[in-house]
Amino acid sequence: MKNASKMIPCYSADTAGVCSAMYELGGMTVTHDASGCNSTYSTHDEPRWYDIRSDIFISALTEMDAIMGTDEKLISDTVKAAEDLHPKFITLCGSPMPMMTGTDFDAIAEEVERRSGIRTFAMHTNGTHSYIDGASEAMLAVVTEFVNECPKADGIGVNILGMTPLDFKWRGTSDLMKKWLGESGLEYISCLAMGSTLDEIKNAASAKVNLVVSYAGMASAEYMKDKFGIPYVCGVPFGIRAAESLADTIKKAAESGSSVLLAERSTDTCDTVIIGESINAVFLSSALYQELGISSSVICPLPTETRLLNSCDAEYLAEEDIEKALKELSPKTVIADPLYKSVIPKGTRLIGLPQFAFSGRCFEKHMPDLIYTDIKEYFK
Amino acid sequence: MIKLAIYGKGGIGKSTISSNISAELTRRGMKVMQIGCDPKADSTSLLCGKRIPTVLDLTREKGSRLTLDDAVYESPSGVVCVEAGGPVPGVGCAGRGIINALETLKKLGAYDVYKPDVVIYDVLGDVVCGGFSMPMRKGYADKVFVVTSGEKMSKYAAANICMAVENFRDRGYASLGGIILNRRGVRDEDEQAKELADDFHTSIIGTLDRSEEIQLADEQQKTVSEAFPECKAAKQLSLIADGVLASFK
Numbered sequence: 001m002k003n004a005s006k007m008i009p010c011y012s013a014d015t016a017g018v019c020s021a022m023y024e025l026g027g028m029t030v031t032h033d034a035s036g037c038n039s040t041y042s043t044h045d046e047p048r049w050y051d052i053r054s055d056i057f058i059s060a061l062t063e064m065d066a067i068m069g070t071d072e073k074l075i076s077d078t079v080k081a082a083e084d085l086h087p088k089f090i091t092l093c094g095s096p097m098p099m100m101t102g103t104d105f106d107a108i109a110e111e112v113e114r115r116s117g118i119r120t121f122a123m124h125t126n127g128t129h130s131y132i133d134g135a136s137e138a139m140l141a142v143v144t145e146f147v148n149e150c151p152k153a154d155g156i157g158v159n160i161l162g163m164t165p166l167d168f169k170w171r172g173t174s175d176l177m178k179k180w181l182g183e184s185g186l187e188y189i190s191c192l193a194m195g196s197t198l199d200e201i202k203n204a205a206s207a208k209v210n211l212v213v214s215y216a217g218m219a220s221a222e223y224m225k226d227k228f229g230i231p232y233v234c235g236v237p238f239g240i241r242a243a244e245s246l247a248d249t250i251k252k253a254a255e256s257g258s259s260v261l262l263a264e265r266s267t268d269t270c271d272t273v274i275i276g277e278s279i280n281a282v283f284l285s286s287a288l289y290q291e292l293g294i295s296s297s298v299i300c301p302l303p304t305e306t307r308l309l310n311s312c313d314a315e316y317l318a319e320e321d322i323e324k325a326l327k328e329l330s331p332k333t334v335i336a337d338p339l340y341k342s343v344i345p346k347g348t349r350l351i352g353l354p355q356f357a358f359s360g361r362c363f364e365k366h367m368p369d370l371i372y373t374d375i376k377e378y379f380k
Numbered sequence: 381m382i383k384l385a386i387y388g389k390g391g392i393g394k395s396t397i398s399s400n401i402s403a404e405l406t407r408r409g410m411k412v413m414q415i416g417c418d419p420k421a422d423s424t425s426l427l428c429g430k431r432i433p434t435v436l437d438l439t440r441e442k443g444s445r446l447t448l449d450d451a452v453y454e455s456p457s458g459v460v461c462v463e464a465g466g467p468v469p470g471v472g473c474a475g476r477g478i479i480n481a482l483e484t485l486k487k488l489g490a491y492d493v494y495k496p497d498v499v500i501y502d503v504l505g506d507v508v509c510g511g512f513s514m515p516m517r518k519g520y521a522d523k524v525f526v527v528t529s530g531e532k533m534s535k536y537a538a539a540n541i542c543m544a545v546e547n548f549r550d551r552g553y554a555s556l557g558g559i560i561l562n563r564r565g566v567r568d569e570d571e572q573a574k575e576l577a578d579d580f581h582t583s584i585i586g587t588l589d590r591s592e593e594i595q596l597a598d599e600q601q602k603t604v605s606e607a608f609p610e611c612k613a614a615k616q617l618s619l620i621a622d623g624v625l626a627s628f629k
Contacts, residue, residue: 069509069510099476100473100476101510102476102513104513106517107518110551111551
């Protein structure tokens with residue numbers, strides 16, 4: 001049973017990625033799924049649910065709807081809700097059941113848009129892929145639809161791409177990012193999609209550089225590079241010195257117009273392994289090296305690209321592959337979500353770095369602030 | 381690029397007609413890709429002289445390492461052949477299989493790599509579920525041709541297919557290209573086929589008489605024009621190919 005997780009949970013699914021990316025943008029998100037499933041996407045996977053209102057719905061798909069292919073119910077319910085709520089846009093997501101019955105979301109979205117007069121996006125989610133895929137598709141849809149050419153900001157304007165609470169601590173991160181940009185002489189334009197309004201995002205083409213903080217933002221960064229000529233820099237401003245170094249990289253990219261993907265990392269033998277989303281993990285590895293002289297490698301269990309990783313890093317999706325790799329590497333320390341504990345060799349130190357997409361609310365209170373903050377104490 | 385789907389009741393001759401159209405258009409200098417959308421995976425065996433591995437079997441075997449070279453075969457006559465495949469009878473979901481196979485081909489860039497002038501989707505039986513409407517969806521076939529005889533069940537299936545095409549009209553799916561009459565010697569067969577065509581505001585774009593040469597060519601695993609180029613059936617199949625092309629003008 002390859003890819004069956006026996007001890008560790010699986011990451012949030014693509015649908016949760018869409019809901020998370022669209023959460024604060026004033027749209028209406030409808031997942032075509034059985035009644036009750038909204039709690040998965042909007043409460044278990046969503047720390048903002050009790051604090052920020054968002055119009056996220058489940059179509060309450062029944063067995064008979066699936067058998068009879070009654071797309072009309074989804075279309076008319078969505079249009080009716082949109083007439084009441086006046087969302088800025090509508091997003092339709094799939095789940096496993098409509099995947100099996102071959103629901104044509106592109107055609108349904110066209111129909112909803114025709115009847116409601118509201119821009120409607122069809123997301124090609126089916127609940128079997130990672131949240132990265134869903135968030136990536138949703139962010140790209142927003143950028144493609146709403147970002148148009150506009151005058152450049154006076155300073156070095158920066159968009160943050162790929163930020164959702166599934167990868168980043170919700171409370172505090174936006175403020176720390178803005179503080180870091182401001183103190184580094186950079187100008188915050190927008191954040192896709194945590195802490196920004198749709199109007200701020202519409203202004204995204206005024207930026208000189210895009211900062212891609214997770215792989216979910218990569219497709220949008222590539223699109224904006226092609227469409228508006230905005231270069232992108234991959235990175236997360238962990239620590240103080242590494243954050244300053246990342247700010248310098250952004251300034252150089254603004255000047256040269258060239259994108260920068262890789263971080264300053266050690267090539268020494270690594271006795272520390274970081275498990276997590278690729279850009280987060282790679283730039284935490286870089287920060288550990290710059291701030292503490294720690295050499296670390298990365299195990300990425302989520303969609304990414306080889307060009308973002310070093311030769312010492314690895315992409316493993318299956319639990320048994322991660323477990324085997326950790327046995328072979330035999331690191332002194334593993335930095336990962338606390339729920340990875342069960343696949344880490346005995347005697348190995350685990351520094352817990354909770355991730356909402358992996359352990360949900362379990363360790364929410366223990367999520368540290370690492371952005372533009374001294375990280376020495378946490379990782380010493 | 382011309383993209384068409386051929387539907388019709390099981391056993392009505394869709395694969396034979398599809399393969400003969402493919403071979404005929406290839407003979408005229410066009411690059412044709414024929415995609416069998418049937419779990420039986422025998423649409424292209426007439427063209428290739430053997431069964432070829434299916435996209436779904438290869439996906440199961442190779443996963444993300446699957447390439448177009450694994451799944452695409454060129455027949456001796458030059459037709460680019462693909463079989464979607466599907467589960468064995470009685471288990472799984474054949475409709476979902478068609479969706480998965482067609483999405484895989486698209487993801488692998490099959491249409492960009494082979495740049496066919498004509499794509500023919502040879503689709504199993506009736507439009508029994510969402511999966512079997514996949515070839516008529518936006519981005520796949522532009523026109524649907526329905527093969528029927530004058531037999532009651534064949535006409536019934538044909539009417540269902542035509543109705544599905546009509547139902548999906550607002551979705552920008554394929555339109556009805558026409559009826560292909562595969563005569564089985566039923567009384568008033570031409571009139572019955574015409575009545576069906578009239579009901580759905582379409583026309584009969586070609587006819588094929590029952591002939592021994594078709595069966596003999598099938599047994600030899602050859603197209604009719606290869607095995608018996610001068611026979612009446614070969615000429616009728618050539619006219620059907622003309623009718624298909626004409627409907628796109």
